[in-house]
Amino acid sequence: MGKVVGLMGDEAVAQAVRQSNVDVIAAYPITPQTIIVERLSEYVANGELDAAFVPVESEHSALSCCVGASLTGARVFTASAANGIALMFEITFIASSMRCPIVMAIVNRAFSAPINIHCSHDDTVALRDASWVHLISESVQEAYDNTVQAFKIAEDPRVLLPTSISLDGFILSHCLERIEMLDDEVVSEFLPPRKAEYKLDPEKPITFGPLALYDYYFEFKRQQEEAMRNALTVVKEVAKKYEEISGRKYGTIKKFMTDDADVVLVCMGSAAGTARVVAKSLRKEGKKVGVLSVRLFRPFPTEDVRETLENAKAVAVIDRSSAPGCVGGPLFEDICTALYDLPERPLTYNIIAGLGGRDITPDQIKQMYNIGFKYIEKGKVEDKVLWIGVR
Amino acid sequence: MSYFRRLADLPKEELLAPGHRLCAGCAASIIARLALKATRGPTIVVNATGCLEVATTIYPYTSWRVPWVHVAFENAAAVASGIEAAFRIMEKKYGVKKPDIIAFGGDGGTFDIGIQALSGALERGHDFVYICYDNEAYMNTGIQRSSATPLGAWTTTSPAGRVIPGKLERKKDLIGIAVAHGVEYAATASPAYPLDLVNKVRKAIEVDGPAVLHIISPCPRGWRFDPSETIEIARLAVETRFFPIYEVEKGEYKINIKVPKPKPVEEYLKRQGRFKHIFLPENKWVLERIKQTIEENWNRLLELAGEK
Numbered sequence: 028m029g030k031v032v033g034l035m036g037d038e039a040v041a042q043a044v045r046q047s048n049v050d051v052i053a054a055y056p057i058t059p060q061t062i063i064v065e066r067l068s069e070y071v072a073n074g075e076l077d078a079a080f081v082p083v084e085s086e087h088s089a090l091s092c093c094v095g096a097s098l099t100g101a102r103v104f105t106a107s108a109a110n111g112i113a114l115m116f117e118i119t120f121i122a123s124s125m126r127c128p129i130v131m132a133i134v135n136r137a138f139s140a141p142i143n144i145h146c147s148h149d150d151t152v153a154l155r156d157a158s159w160v161h162l163i164s165e166s167v168q169e170a171y172d173n174t175v176q177a178f179k180i181a182e183d184p185r186v187l188l189p190t191s192i193s194l195d196g197f198i199l200s201h202c203l204e205r206i207e208m209l210d211d212e213v214v215s216e217f218l219p220p221r222k223a224e225y226k227l228d229p230e231k232p233i234t235f236g237p238l239a240l241y242d243y244y245f246e247f248k249r250q251q252e253e254a255m256r257n258a259l260t261v262v263k264e265v266a267k268k269y270e271e272i273s274g275r276k277y278g279t280i281k282k283f284m285t286d287d288a289d290v291v292l293v294c295m296g297s298a299a300g301t302a303r304v305v306a307k308s309l310r311k312e313g314k315k316v317g318v319l320s321v322r323l324f325r326p327f328p329t330e331d332v333r334e335t336l337e338n339a340k341a342v343a344v345i346d347r348s349s350a351p352g353c354v355g356g357p358l359f360e361d362i363c364t365a366l367y368d369l370p371e372r373p374l375t376y377n378i379i380a381g382l383g384g385r386d387i388t389p390d391q392i393k394q395m396y397n398i399g400f401k402y403i404e405k406g407k408v409e410d411k412v413l414w415i416g417v418r
Numbered sequence: 419m420s421y422f423r424r425l426a427d428l429p430k431e432e433l434l435a436p437g438h439r440l441c442a443g444c445a446a447s448i449i450a451r452l453a454l455k456a457t458r459g460p461t462i463v464v465n466a467t468g469c470l471e472v473a474t475t476i477y478p479y480t481s482w483r484v485p486w487v488h489v490a491f492e493n494a495a496a497v498a499s500g501i502e503a504a505f506r507i508m509e510k511k512y513g514v515k516k517p518d519i520i521a522f523g524g525d526g527g528t529f530d531i532g533i534q535a536l537s538g539a540l541e542r543g544h545d546f547v548y549i550c551y552d553n554e555a556y557m558n559t560g561i562q563r564s565s566a567t568p569l570g571a572w573t574t575t576s577p578a579g580r581v582i583p584g585k586l587e588r589k590k591d592l593i594g595i596a597v598a599h600g601v602e603y604a605a606t607a608s609p610a611y612p613l614d615l616v617n618k619v620r621k622a623i624e625v626d627g628p629a630v631l632h633i634i635s636p637c638p639r640g641w642r643f644d645p646s647e648t649i650e651i652a653r654l655a656v657e658t659r660f661f662p663i664y665e666v667e668k669g670e671y672k673i674n675i676k677v678p679k680p681k682p683v684e685e686y687l688k689r690q691g692r693f694k695h696i697f698l699p700e701n702k703w704v705l706e707r708i709k710q711t712i713e714e715n716w717n718r719l720l721e722l723a724g725e726k
């Protein structure tokens with residue numbers, strides 16, 4: 028029946044990994060991910076988790092080690108953030124191209140410099156094009172649930188791609204929340220030991236990671252693209268199966284009062300909770316507002332986003348990372364692209380907020396909605412990209 | 419202890435198939451082929467980016483009759499760590515038999531960009547054999563200097579210029595680095611001494627933990643000599659004390675090929691275009707420095723081996 032516990036985000040991820048029949052964990056500590064690594068090494072040291080914990084000397088080696096382990100057919104987990112993700116960047120592309128269903132927790136932290144340990148989504152969005160499935164968590168419960176589902180998605184033969192689960196650094200990683208944990212046996216049944224079809228097996232030697240130039244490289248990439256498209260279906264299927272064991276519903280996006288909303292705020296991560304609180308109170312004032320939060324950042328759920336937003340008059344998109352020199356933040360560009368083919372498009376504007384862990388406050392969210400109403404009144408967008416909360 | 423007494427004792431089976439596209443006279447293929455003959459059972463090969471990797475696995479072909487994996491340039495030791503850790507736990511959990519693991523890296527992938535991953539893997543004590551085939555430069559990208567390039571050598575990034583006559587720094591002591599990690603077995607070898615080489619590979623495999631082999635790998639293209647001379651050059655490197663052959667077992671140094679009467683190093687250097695410039699009168703001092711380095715290294719080795 029599961030049990031209700033109080034856990035911080037990092038602890039919840041570690042608990043989910045402990046329950047998921049993981050074989051190898053290779054990770055390097057970085058705030059705010061550290062607790063995950065500490066807990067997992069404790070579980071292994073205490074015999075609560077029958078896995079190898081490889082205390083690697085860097086994040087580059089962490090992911091390299093995971094690739095090697097994953098190719099043996101083992102179930103593999105790692106976790107990192109910001110600078111760690113930047114250091115392993117080379118291998119993130121290789122892991123997906125070599126079709127390693129590694130699961131990685133990204134505990135969102137701002138890229139240096141200045142060095143900062145708090146939340147921006149820089150690290151997750153940096154892996155946007157790395158051919159990983161990216162799941163985003165809004166709460167500690169979701170971080171737990173996403174972790175369990177991630178293994179199932181990644182290892183599906185139609186997908187075979189690494190999968191990340193993101194949670195906001197400190198805001199979720201170090202936030203004590205009431206969550207419902209599934210029983211060990213229930214997770215174990217949901218995730219029996221991995222069965223890999225292609226692996227490093229002396230009985231059947233395979234060459235992994237060859238050289239392929241203009242005569243074959245293109246086809247490798249096409250296969251990845253197809254796997255990504257399949258992932259869209261698989262994420263939904265896994266969510267359904269997960270609902271059966273947990274009673275909790277997941278999709279590619281989460282909608283809140285979007286059906287008749289004039290202004291919809293789009294965001295990722297913990298800001299969604301704040302946005303919903305504000306939306307609820309604005310509704311009481313008679314303002315038709317809604318929230319769309321993105322759970323599946325890649326593959327991007329274009330259709331679901333378009334259907335949800337097509338009747339809105341204005342759409343505000345929060346990016347918790349800056350993309351200097353771009354049209355707007357990365358999520359904004361995705362949303363605009365998704366809406367582009369609509370015969371009648373809502374007004375769209377982008378808000379850069381919450382960088383380096385700065386709070387995204389209810390007042391700021393109110394301001395974001397009000398800007399939308401102002402634009403609707405004027406019939407046009409004045410500032411396409413607004414920085415809110417910056418001094 | 420010798421596992422193979424004669425070359426005829428080596429298995430006939432070729433685990434590195436012919437038909438690969440390494441250059442004629444490339445020692446890397448000889449080293450890999452011999453190393454695989456020394457295996458004791460199921461073996462997985464990990465390969466760093468470099469000549470050996472690119473030329474043996476041009477998709478859809480492969481020369482490897484063993485499971486083989488290449489991930490990147492600097493991480494062969496980390497990839498091997500993951501494979502080893504995975505098999506160890508899967509052996510315990512599911513009864514999967516753990517194979518032996520050999521990682522190959524060039525000198526660039528070992529001495530330079532891969533030194534951190536190697537150090538980490540050695541410190542963690544994974545059970546694998548790391549073989550550096552040392553052709554003394556980044557050959558795959560066109561003969562650029564590495565920290566294994568010997569003093570005086572020309573490369574495309576340590577050119578023999580009018581002001582700077584080739585590389586002026588000495589080679590890193592890879593075996594010293596491995597030994598400093600406390601590895602149970604580390605050794606140098608040369609394809610000119612194949613029995614010594616295969617026995618060392620086997621010894622390294624038998625060690626329960628990491629072992630490091632540093633094997634000289636003459637490169638006709640990069641060193642500028644005729645492809646027919648690879649083995650002769652490899653032998654001369656030993657006979658001139660330029661590349662001493664020794665092993666370190668549990669910290670004990672032992673010189674395996676004694677060179678009581680070394681040949682003049684000029685015999686080795688003159689055979690290779692990469693050292694041509696040091697025979698110009700104005701570069702005489704470079705030649706002197708090479709000789710001095712050889713002497714220092716050899717004396718140090720004698721001391722370490724307790725022969726002095």
Ligand SMILES: Cc1ncc(C[n+]2csc(CCOP(=O)(O)OP(=O)(O)O)c2C)c(N)n1
Nearest residue numbers: 467468469491524525526527555556557558
């Ligand atoms: C991170 C990274 N940097 C640079 C390269 C380009 N590169 C490929 S192979 C190579 C040199 C390999 O040299 P070495 O390890 O000595 O092996 P060899 O080619 O001589 O066999 C370089 C620089 C790369 N593939 N990856």
